[in-house]
Every structure is written in C-alpha cells, then in structure tokens.
Amino acid sequence: MEIRSITILPGHGKHQQQDQVERIHLNMGDIVSIVGPTGSGKSTFINDIALFACQNTPSQRTILINGEFPSDEYTSDPSKNPIAFITQHTNFLSDLPVHKFLEFHAKIRKTGETSSLVQEVLAFANQLTGEPIIIEHSMTELSGGQTRALLIADAVIIGNSPIILLDEIENAGIDRTKALELLRQYHKIFIFVTHDPRIALLSDFRLVMKHGAVQQVIHTHDEERKAVHEIKKLDDLLLELRSIVRRGEQVTSRYIHERLLTHGYAVVPGGVA
Template sequence: MDRDQALAHIEALAGQIDALRSSSAPEVRVLTILGGINKQGQPEDLRLTLRPGELVSVVGPTGSGKSRLLGDIECLAQGDTPSGRRILVNDAPPPPGLRFSTHQKLVAQLSQTMNFVMDLSVGDFIAMHAECRLAGEVGPLVSQVIAQANDLAGEPFDRDAALTQLSGGQTRALMIADTALLSASPIVLIDEIENAGIDRKKSLELLLAREKIVLMSTHDPILALLGDRRLVIRGGAVVDIIETSLAERANLAALEQLDQTLMAVRHRLRGGQRIDSPVEEMLPWMR
C-alpha cells in the first residue's frame, strides 16, 4: 500500500467513525408501555409512561411474567411477542432500523447470571469496550470503571485480573459500572440483583445519576421500595401500579438498617471472624 492509498484508507476509516458517532441512539424523552394480553388472552389494561432518571420495580411471583415484560421492552415490542404489548419511544413506534440496529441500542440489560468466556484482563476488556463505544480517552475511563466497580463489589480487583476469574459479585459490579459509565443506552433493565454480592443501593444510584430509565425485576423488599413505582405482575399482565408511599419510605429506612447489619455480619464471615455476639448487640433496635 503506497502513501496515497494509506491516506485514502485513513480517510475512509475516519468517515466510518463519524458515521457511527452521528448514528448514536436518539434521546429518549419518554418511554411508553401499552398493554397487550395476559396468559388467558384477556386484555391488559396498561398505559405506563416512564422518563429519564426514574426507577420502577417489577414484582410478582415466580413465573408471573416479570421477565416477559423486560423482554418486551428490550426488543421494543410492537405486538409481535406473546404478550402482544407495544412500546413507544417519544410517543411513537420506533422505526425498524432502530429496533434491530446493532450500534444504536436503546436498551442495556443486566441478567440474573453473567459469565465471561473471553481470555482477557479486566483492563483490556474495558479498554476494548470504550474504544468500540467511542467513549473518549480510554486510560482514564478504564480507571474510573474499575474504581466504581470496586466501590460496588464486596471483593476488590484490579485491571490485571482475568475476566474468567472474577466472582459472580465482581462480574455484576463490573458490568453495572460499565453500563453506567460507558454505555450510551438510555434504558437499563435489571433482572434480579439481590443475590449478586454487591451494594445494590449504590448500583441503582449510579445508574440513575446518569439519567437512565431503570426497570428492575426483584423479590427484594428494599429494592422494590427504592423504586418510585412498582408494577405488580400476575398471570402474565400488569394488574396494579403502586406509588411508593411515605409510610413505605419510613419502613424502607428500617429495612435498610437491618440490611446494613446483615452486610456487616457477611463481612465478618468473609474475614474469618466469629459471629458470637448476642443478636441484640447486632440489632440495636431490638433492645
């Protein structure tokens, strides 16, 4: 390849990068979920409007349809899923090009289980992701993501750690930090993080600070009450939308105090310490 060919190749690559930048995911001012049908084929009475910075929890028994709702949002369903729901973006159906685009992803999803199969270090993985996202200067971003992940995880790790050697909690913490700091997707779906071994409240605060719409399927009362609203799923349909009340917020404070005590006990167990203090000393509000 001579000099002119090399320059032409560089110009072509620059054009492709500019095209990727200009085709980033559009701003989502409002997301609307329109009801479909339940598992018996009966109409679902639902029109739910969500805006950036809002956290909505999704609750219901196992098998009720929580994951189906998240799946409908993930694929921006247009009546073409088993639920028959439709998703509107800024009060209009998303164009097919946006629904099926590989680089304009409106939705990021954090699933119940995450495992890495790539033979990379944490630092190399984040750097590669940052470059793919055109997120800015790579070095500082790698440091920020790892620092944030360590703030969420119970077990710290560094940039040289192998991805495949991370624990479940470390993996989840890394992906939450990655989603918050590197992902341009304005909508985040979370399918049960209560058993992930991370600081759940900090995780949600990090995502909401980036002005993302967050929907979270959960069985955890603390996570459910952290939401502005919670959707109650039964029989494959949303049967109620509950605004979190002031009384529930007060109960949340007590539940968080209990959770902090349990977290302290977990840390003692991890450190090989004995758990032989009277329960009353660990739970002062029971005295």
C-alpha cells in the same frame, strides 16, 4: 435520536387476562421496579422491552420510544440500540484482561479518552462489590457479583445506554442502596426486576405482576421511603451475620439480641418489638 421516554402499551398474561394499566410511560430519570412472585411474568415483561415488542411476543405488548414505533436500526445495529440488558446469567466468553476489555469497548463506542473512562468504570463498579476488581485479571476470573457490577458500570459510562434493564441484581451480592444512589446521578431510565424490598421502595414506582399480567402501578410514598431505613438496619445485620459465618466464626442468640438492641429494637420473648 435523543431518547426521551419509553411507553409500554398493554397486552395480556398467561391466561389471556389483560394488563390492568392502560399504558405505562417512563421518562428519562425514572427508576422503576417490577415485582411479583416467581412465575408472575416479570422476566417476560422486561424481555418485551428488550425486544422492542410490537404485538409479536406471547404477551402481545407494544413498546414505543418517544411515543413512536422504534426504528429498525435499533435491532439491526447493536451500536444504536438504546437498551442495555444486564441479566442474571451473564458470562464472559472473552479471556481478555478487564482493562483491555473496557478499552476496546471505549474505542468502539468512541465515547471519550480511554484511560479515564476505564478508571471511571472501575471506580463505579468497585463501590458495588465486596471484593475490588483487579484490572489485570481476565474477565472470566471475575465472580458473579463483580461481573454484574462491571457490566452495570460499563453500560452506564462507556455504553452510555439511555435505558438500562437489570434482572435481580440482589442475587449477585451487590450493594443495592449504593447502586441506586450512584444510578440516580445519571439521567437514564432504570428498570429493575426484583424481589428485594429495599430496591422496590427506593424506586420511583413499581409494577406489580400476577399470572403474567400487570395488576397495578404503585408510586412510592414518603412513609415507604422512611421504612427503607428500618429495612436497611435489618438487612445490614443479615449481611454482618453472613460475613461472620464466612469467616468460620460462631453465631449466638445473645450476639443477635445485642446487635438488635444497638439498632434500637427491643427483644421480647418470641420476637422483636
């Protein structure tokens, strides 16, 4: 069955307070972020989606696919499950080389010519990581960031999952802006759990969580999209400083001031203007 949309019917939070949105309807091509402080219910919300909740989880939410209750085969047959869930704590048990792992998955899915799919996945993943993935390395040798990048690329290209859930990819050192640019090329529903302002403001809209319940839905407006450019400059400076520290070099306030000036910020006593 072709997936066209997913709908989340409201439930309640930790203290029985109701979700403040009547229903949340996502269409193919939507990119959505779930935001809120630690413990606000972001993971519970995304787990409800992954489990096709039907008032059978603590939140009592209900998930509909194409406006209807999901088919039982989604949960009974993994090959027909339309959702891929990339969690924070994904580890590989397989010690296969990367290319063998991807080849086996492609053959199982029967999604096309194997070698070209493997190369497409690697090309996608290597645009997200600081250190390229070596296809001869075993899966268990990959870093956390490489693992997450490879799984995202695999879910998009080989798994071809129409709905992809991503839990705090910013913690894996992935290039977030590049990831969103790449993902927008695919007509899928992407749902991010994130604390990262760049991901949140590059999404089409965001769900704000508090005490386990949805408080509001905020659609990203033009001014917020413009603000992303300024956030990127500051974020890039932090990434640059991180690289300097990793190389064993020293950081000075003068260097930071010079870099800020390069990006057009005026450094004044006590702060940045």
